[in-house]
Amino acid sequence: MPGEKRIVVIGGSAAGPKAAARARRMDEMAEITIIQKDPDLSMASCGYPYYVGGFFDDRNMLLSTPTGVTRDPKFYINAKGIVAKTETEAISIDRQNKTVTCRTRATDEMEVIGYDKLILATGSIPRIPPVPGTDLSGITTLQSMKDADYLRRIRDEQKIKKAVIIGGGLIGIETSEALELAGMEITIVELLPQLLTFLDWEMAKLVENHVKGKNANIITQNGLAAFIGENGKLTAVKLNNGTELPCELAVIAIGVRPNTRLARDAGLEIGQTGGITVNGYMQTSDPDIYAVGDCIEIDNLITGKKVHAPYGDLANLQGRVAGENAAAGNHATFPGTIQTGICKVFEYAAGSTGLSEKAAIESGYTAIETTINSSPDKPGFMEGKILVTKLVVERPSGRILGAQCVGPGDVSKQIAQWAMAIKGGLTVEHIVNADLPYAPPFSLAIDHGIATAHIIQNKLRGFMKGISCTDVKKKIDNNEKVFFLDTRGPDEYEQMRLGIGETLIPIGILRKRLQDIPQDRDTEIICYCKISLRGYEAARLLEGYGWKNVKVMEGGIMAWPFPREK
Numbered sequence: 001m002p003g004e005k006r007i008v009v010i011g012g013s014a015a016g017p018k019a020a021a022r023a024r025r026m027d028e029m030a031e032i033t034i035i036q037k038d039p040d041l042s043m044a045s046c047g048y049p050y051y052v053g054g055f056f057d058d059r060n061m062l063l064s065t066p067t068g069v070t071r072d073p074k075f076y077i078n079a080k081g082i083v084a085k086t087e088t089e090a091i092s093i094d095r096q097n098k099t100v101t102c103r104t105r106a107t108d109e110m111e112v113i114g115y116d117k118l119i120l121a122t123g124s125i126p127r128i129p130p131v132p133g134t135d136l137s138g139i140t141t142l143q144s145m146k147d148a149d150y151l152r153r154i155r156d157e158q159k160i161k162k163a164v165i166i167g168g169g170l171i172g173i174e175t176s177e178a179l180e181l182a183g184m185e186i187t188i189v190e191l192l193p194q195l196l197t198f199l200d201w202e203m204a205k206l207v208e209n210h211v212k213g214k215n216a217n218i219i220t221q222n223g224l225a226a227f228i229g230e231n232g233k234l235t236a237v238k239l240n241n242g243t244e245l246p247c248e249l250a251v252i253a254i255g256v257r258p259n260t261r262l263a264r265d266a267g268l269e270i271g272q273t274g275g276i277t278v279n280g281y282m283q284t285s286d287p288d289i290y291a292v293g294d295c296i297e298i299d300n301l302i303t304g305k306k307v308h309a310p311y312g313d314l315a316n317l318q319g320r321v322a323g324e325n326a327a328a329g330n331h332a333t334f335p336g337t338i339q340t341g342i343c344k345v346f347e348y349a350a351g352s353t354g355l356s357e358k359a360a361i362e363s364g365y366t367a368i369e370t371t372i373n374s375s376p377d378k379p380g381f382m383e384g385k386i387l388v389t390k391l392v393v394e395r396p397s398g399r400i401l402g403a404q405c406v407g408p409g410d411v412s413k414q415i416a417q418w419a420m421a422i423k424g425g426l427t428v429e430h431i432v433n434a435d436l437p438y439a440p441p442f443s444l445a446i447d448h449g450i451a452t453a454h455i456i457q458n459k460l461r462g463f464m465k466g467i468s469c470t471d472v473k474k475k476i477d478n479n480e481k482v483f484f485l486d487t488r489g490p491d492e493y494e495q496m497r498l499g500i501g502e503t504l505i506p507i508g509i510l511r512k513r514l515q516d517i518p519q520d521r522d523t524e525i526i527c528y529c530k531i532s533l534r535g536y537e538a539a540r541l542l543e544g545y546g547w548k549n550v551k552v553m554e555g556g557i558m559a560w561p562f563p564r565e566k
């Protein structure tokens with residue numbers, strides 16, 4: 001019908017279809033078109049590693065609605081009245097005449113489509129290292145459905161024995177698990193000193209130890225120098241230190257950059273991180289063009305700095321805002337991100353929200369307090385699984401700046417709680433008496449997150465002097481004179497121990513064995529147990545008897561990232 005608003009969306013995976021669907025709900029009469037380069041629509045890219053890893057077999061499940069209907073052009077026209085043109089690439093935007101020129105891939109035919117409002121959702125492009133040999137066969141990324149199909153085929157054929165993953169970030173780690181499940185011997189190569197850089201080093205090390213326990217090799221602080229091949233096929237990966245790792249498959253996962261070519265060519269403003277600049281309405285520097293998802297940059301709500309945050313949840317939220325505004329005028333807003341993320345790492349999960357300690361320091365925070373807490377997510381009689389959380393707060397206000405959590409327990413719940421606390425500007429005092437749901441199948445009476453807040457409250461009030469495992473290790477390496485007190489029972493000690501010259505005195509008999517503690521009340525004493533709850537009790541007890549320099553090793557043995565004697 002003439003006079004209808006024409007909304008054109010470029011990009012048909014996460015943010016684009018969400019924007020189109022929201023626009024339709026706002027305006028039944030609008031003419032809505034999605035232009036999508038790929039053959040598929042609405043791909044659940046976050047599910048690719050699980051398809052490759054064999055968690056499910058039907059690729060269409062990645063493209064389906066919750067009721068099992070494949071989101072193809074027929075679905076979009078029938079269910080939503082949206083025209084979805086697949087295998088059609090937007091080539092250029094004419095902002096003067098408000099048109100998009102597209103090429104249909106199969107026929108090479110060009111088409112010019114007019115718009116009143118345009119939404120860019122062109123996603124991101126994987127970074128490829130500038131090294132020789134990237135054109136060999138056997139080298140891939142895991143960014144598109146085509147990549148997922150390729151890796152799944154390799155999995156099903158079961159011919160490849162050795163794979164190298166370049167990059168120890170979220171996608172690299174998830175891909176490693178998928179390929180390990182496919183029966184391959186895996187090596188992860190990471191340029192930096194740790195995997196998963198959204199975590200602080202000692203937290204990432206716990207994840208690394210878990211991955212190594214799954215027979216994956218991890219090489220850190222070593223970059224890729226070249227891909228080596230024979231007859232056009234990959235045979236090895238060469239590292240900066242000269243090491244050659246024989247392999248038949250390499251997956252490059254060193255991050256993504258915003259796909260902004262169309263926007264740049266159209267003269268739209270590009271920000272300092274390389275993403276398209278948008279305001280809170282998701283409008284670009286041209287008020288008739290919105291942009292959403294991995295192709296934009298947004299505000300970090302804690303630091304106020306611009307960031308490129310390529311997360312699937314944010315892409316959908318932003319798409320919803322842009323779709324509404326494009327259809328019904330600017331009402332909805334997207335304020336920014338606190339960079340919350342999570343990934344599965346074999347039997348562990350690793351999640352983070354807000355700032356790590358490292359990020360807080362880099363952002364200029366000088367007065368911060370941190371703590372590490374280990375405890376189960378549920379009671380032992382309900383098969384509780386361990387969680388290790390590191391909390392970062394501002395001093396003296398106690399405002400929550402960030403939380404990281406790793407372990408086999410329910411990491412997702414912990415990170416979700418902290419994310420809401422950060423978004424709400426909450427402090428430690430708000431969390432210490434939080435009213436969370438409790439029953440044994442779900443949590444402890446004092447939830448792990450609340451217990452973490454109790455520990456940091458104790459530190460802020462001076463009831464507990466904590467020391468991180470990393471700082472304890474430094475003291476050992478510097479041969480400092482410290483009395484290490486392990487407060488567990490002899491059986492536990494036999495099963496697992498640090499072997500750092502510790503003295504074992506179980507908490508239950510500590511009052512009767514005070515003569516075994518160095519009698520100089522100024523001696524530095526570091527107490528711990530498996531999770532350092534008994535360690536904390538021992539520290540309070542010793543302080544009660546006059547020892548003045550008693551510390552608790554935070555998180556206990558469960559948070560110890562270094563090799564143990566046993």
Ligand SMILES: Cc1cc2nc3c(=O)[nH]c(=O)nc-3n(C[C@H](O)[C@H](O)[C@H](O)COP(=O)(O)OP(=O)(O)OC[C@H]3O[C@@H](n4cnc5c(N)ncnc54)[C@H](O)[C@@H]3O)c2cc1C
Pocket residue numbers: 010011012013014015016035036037038045046047048049088089090091121122123124142143144171259262292293294295310311312313314315342343
């Ligand atoms: C393996 C993997 C695992 C992930 N796991 C998670 C996770 O667990 N949690 C999380 O939050 N995020 C995860 N992500 C990130 C998440 O998938 C992205 O943030 C999200 O898909 C971004 O959505 P988007 O719509 O902006 O971009 P995309 O999903 O990349 O879609 C962009 C689409 O635009 C199309 N396009 C580009 N240019 C044009 C053009 N000129 N014309 C027409 N079409 C064009 C592309 O072909 C593409 O289909 C993962 C990503 C990958 C690859």
